[in-house]
Amino acid sequence: MLKYLFAKNEDIAPGTAAVFFGFSSIIWFVIGTGLGSFNAAKLAFPDFVTGSYLFSFGHMRQVHVLAVIFGWISMAFAMAMMYITPALGNTRLWSEKLGVWNCFLWNVGLSLGLTLLWTGMSSGREYSDMPWFIDLYIAAFIALPMAINVWMTIIKRRTQGIYTTNWFFGAGVFMVTIVFIVGNSPEWFNLTGLSEAYLTWWFAHNVLGLWITPIAAAIAYYTVPKVTGNPLYSHRIGHLHFWSVVVFYSTPAAHHLMSAPLPEWLKSFASVEGVLILVPAIAFVSNLLLTMQGKWHMFVENVEIKYTITGVLLAVPLNMQGGFQQTRAINWYVHGTGWIVAHAHLALLGFSTFLEGAAVYYGLQTILRRKLYSLALANFHFWFLLIGFAIYWISMTIAGLIQGAGKIYEVPYIDVVIAEHPYMIARWVGGTMVFTGNLVWLYNMWMTARAGAVIPEGRLPHELAYER
Amino acid sequence: MMITLYFPTVDMTSVAATETGLRKQLSYGRIGGFSYEDPFLKGAGKPKTVVLSQDPKTGQPIETVEAYVYEAGIPFPSGINHPRTLGPGVKELSEGKGQIGQADHSQGAVFVVARDSDSVYVENATATRGWQPAEVLTTGGDANTHYVGSGKIMFVREGCWWCHTLLPEETQDWQYFGVPPRLGDYNGESPTAFGSDRKAPDLLHVGARNSSKEWMMMHFFNPRLVQPHSIMPRYDYLWGEKDGNGNAIDFAAWRQAYTDYREGKTVYPPEVPSMASQSEIRYLVDFVLSLK
Numbered sequence: 001m002l003k004y005l006f007a008k009n010e011d012i013a014p015g016t017a018a019v020f021f022g023f024s025s026i027i028w029f030v031i032g033t034g035l036g037s038f039n040a041a042k043l044a045f046p047d048f049v050t051g052s053y054l055f056s057f058g059h060m061r062q063v064h065v066l067a068v069i070f071g072w073i074s075m076a077f078a079m080a081m082m083y084i085t086p087a088l089g090n091t092r093l094w095s096e097k098l099g100v101w102n103c104f105l106w107n108v109g110l111s112l113g114l115t116l117l118w119t120g121m122s123s124g125r126e127y128s129d130m131p132w133f134i135d136l137y138i139a140a141f142i143a144l145p146m147a148i149n150v151w152m153t154i155i156k157r158r159t160q161g162i163y164t165t166n167w168f169f170g171a172g173v174f175m176v177t178i179v180f181i182v183g184n185s186p187e188w189f190n191l192t193g194l195s196e197a198y199l200t201w202w203f204a205h206n207v208l209g210l211w212i213t214p215i216a217a218a219i220a221y222y223t224v225p226k227v228t229g230n231p232l233y234s235h236r237i238g239h240l241h242f243w244s245v246v247v248f249y250s251t252p253a254a255h256h257l258m259s260a261p262l263p264e265w266l267k268s269f270a271s272v273e274g275v276l277i278l279v280p281a282i283a284f285v286s287n288l289l290l291t292m293q294g295k296w297h298m299f300v301e302n303v304e305i306k307y308t309i310t311g312v313l314l315a316v317p318l319n320m321q322g323g324f325q326q327t328r329a330i331n332w333y334v335h336g337t338g339w340i341v342a343h344a345h346l347a348l349l350g351f352s353t354f355l356e357g358a359a360v361y362y363g364l365q366t367i368l369r370r371k372l373y374s375l376a377l378a379n380f381h382f383w384f385l386l387i388g389f390a391i392y393w394i395s396m397t398i399a400g401l402i403q404g405a406g407k408i409y410e411v412p413y414i415d416v417v418i419a420e421h422p423y424m425i426a427r428w429v430g431g432t433m434v435f436t437g438n439l440v441w442l443y444n445m446w447m448t449a450r451a452g453a454v455i456p457e458g459r460l461p462h463e464l465a466y467e468r
Numbered sequence: 469m470m471i472t473l474y475f476p477t478v479d480m481t482s483v484a485a486t487e488t489g490l491r492k493q494l495s496y497g498r499i500g501g502f503s504y505e506d507p508f509l510k511g512a513g514k515p516k517t518v519v520l521s522q523d524p525k526t527g528q529p530i531e532t533v534e535a536y537v538y539e540a541g542i543p544f545p546s547g548i549n550h551p552r553t554l555g556p557g558v559k560e561l562s563e564g565k566g567q568i569g570q571a572d573h574s575q576g577a578v579f580v581v582a583r584d585s586d587s588v589y590v591e592n593a594t595a596t597r598g599w600q601p602a603e604v605l606t607t608g609g610d611a612n613t614h615y616v617g618s619g620k621i622m623f624v625r626e627g628c629w630w631c632h633t634l635l636p637e638e639t640q641d642w643q644y645f646g647v648p649p650r651l652g653d654y655n656g657e658s659p660t661a662f663g664s665d666r667k668a669p670d671l672l673h674v675g676a677r678n679s680s681k682e683w684m685m686m687h688f689f690n691p692r693l694v695q696p697h698s699i700m701p702r703y704d705y706l707w708g709e710k711d712g713n714g715n716a717i718d719f720a721a722w723r724q725a726y727t728d729y730r731e732g733k734t735v736y737p738p739e740v741p742s743m744a745s746q747s748e749i750r751y752l753v754d755f756v757l758s759l760k
Contacts, residue, residue, distance in 0.1 A: 043667070046691070046699045051719065057701050058627025120509045124501035124624035124659035131502035186658065187501070192546045192553060193489075193654035195481075197662060259638040260662065261651040332639055336666040403666070407637060410644045413669040418697050 009097040015367035017099025021079035022364045026442050028071025033435040035064035040428035062129045063114050076356035077215045083363045084222050089157025105141040127204035132187040147173035164238035168218030175210040201256040209249030216352035217284050219359045223308045224291050233290035241283040248276040255326035274326030281319030288312045303378045304358045311354030318351045339400025342393045365461035370452030377444040381437045388433030395426035484555035485655035487588045490581045493656035494536040497617040498543040509625035511618030511751045518608035539601045540576035546656035553656045561589035568592045576601040619755020632671045633663035646673030675760040684753045689740045706749040712742030
């Protein structure tokens, strides 16, 4: 990577930034899920590793969360943007060199930020835990260069219209920059108390609603038509999806603070807007599943479609849950329990990870012009990811319902902890399976780059998946 | 985005701080996350809470009062630096009768929460009663001094709030874990550290449920000493190198003795080392016991 940082832009091959982003994202995924598995072990067996603050759950929890969000998910998004945006504009990435610098500074900044968090330097606000100078770094050297590169590529495109995916990409990089800066503003403008709490959750919710969900969906809008060869079922529904995300997804943050003394009108408003999230969700899922018409065999045969459609299908329970659990009646029962943990993992480890997995699999093969090293290992990864996630999700949902019952019926808390113990072990087993699958993925992609069969010019990777 | 960003923020600034809100921000001090005076969240640069039952100036007995001591150089909390944070009414009283405008952080100051008919406000006791930080600390003594502000830092740094919320849910919780907070209870507090995922009991009023310092010590050193089924991590490293008597703590020997007890080789578990006066565990216990 270092040699590309100071090369001339013209000397850098197209797709270089995407490849670096792709491998970085996989490595961060391995790190993030490794930490997750370790943390889960500590919840099941509290005396697992003790004696130092470095291995304390409280120090590692946010490192796991942010490594996954900023490392895996966002870098996989960056990877997708670096090759899909130019492909859809029939052009090259605006600046390959800026992309490589972006990737380099991203890895440096994230490593630094997570190390500081690990040692205890924290702003103390959930999901925006990084101290303010790291926040500034992220805004200036991670979000902004990515946004500029994506926008300039869209502006310099050689096609007439802008395809749905690029709508989402262009809006997503804009919205995440605003959300990040505004969400972290309490540290810069002396916002305290409930205003700060509200902004913290406004950030935490909108980083999901205006960054992770739309960008993940945008990937599906690209991979499904590209790999199946079917045109997108309806661009009109795509636009309904886009605008309803912008309107409805940006408003329900207060449902995270239902029992805080915030204005009642705000909480009711958040609940109603939360249920309206079903509009973009139904638009997205129906559009993608109808695009699959006549090509459903590819759901079994093709790795990328398998990942994408699994992700799309997981959006169904995700958004049903999402709308459902922010109504006051359901929030009353499940808020603050393992149910919510399960839901968060359904969003990040289920829905979006499967879509990003497809983007990284497909992108690396296309850019490197190499056939996947091992289809068997890719399937192994898929099933370990899916089964590990399912174990996690089901066990935490049950644990959450137990906790909710404990909360409502005033059961002594320790009885709830005892009842949850088997599910905590199941959570650890599921998390460890995901981690194992990712290790295999890293090996598989590394070997693809090293020893994969070369794809001839004019062919696409999925066309020769079964050719020997 | 505009709707949800703009409206609640406007609303919040017209909220008057409650007595709880004033006590919280005066005992916690300035922001509770990363700051210049305490980058690695060690608990530095924070006020001390002293429970006084005699006037440090005259020595006369007075009704017990909590004094918040800001020694020279310790940054004042949000409400003193930005009185608008205190909310309408409280701001005017604090500036007029409380004379908070005269406090200078380079000289240090002592604050108390005062009451005027049915309003509460912050009183700068250094200006109104002549209480100097050093005098108050001497009068109170170590036993009556609580490191609540530094303890809040420990609570944030050690991630206690990943499992314990500071916000009873809008359910029967309000009978079980205590009264719900009110709108002005958080003025000037940062971070609020509500927590979101409750793997353990709510702590907003834990000091009212359990005020035993000894129980807390055992619980933090090894939670399974007081609750065999607890999944809480051990926080024995917060004790530091030395115990309250200045002797080095032998963690390996303690753990060996504890293992022997767990295996039934001894009848009693080993004694938990006492807390040193300026240790992180002392800060944390003081904070937890202040949650009433």
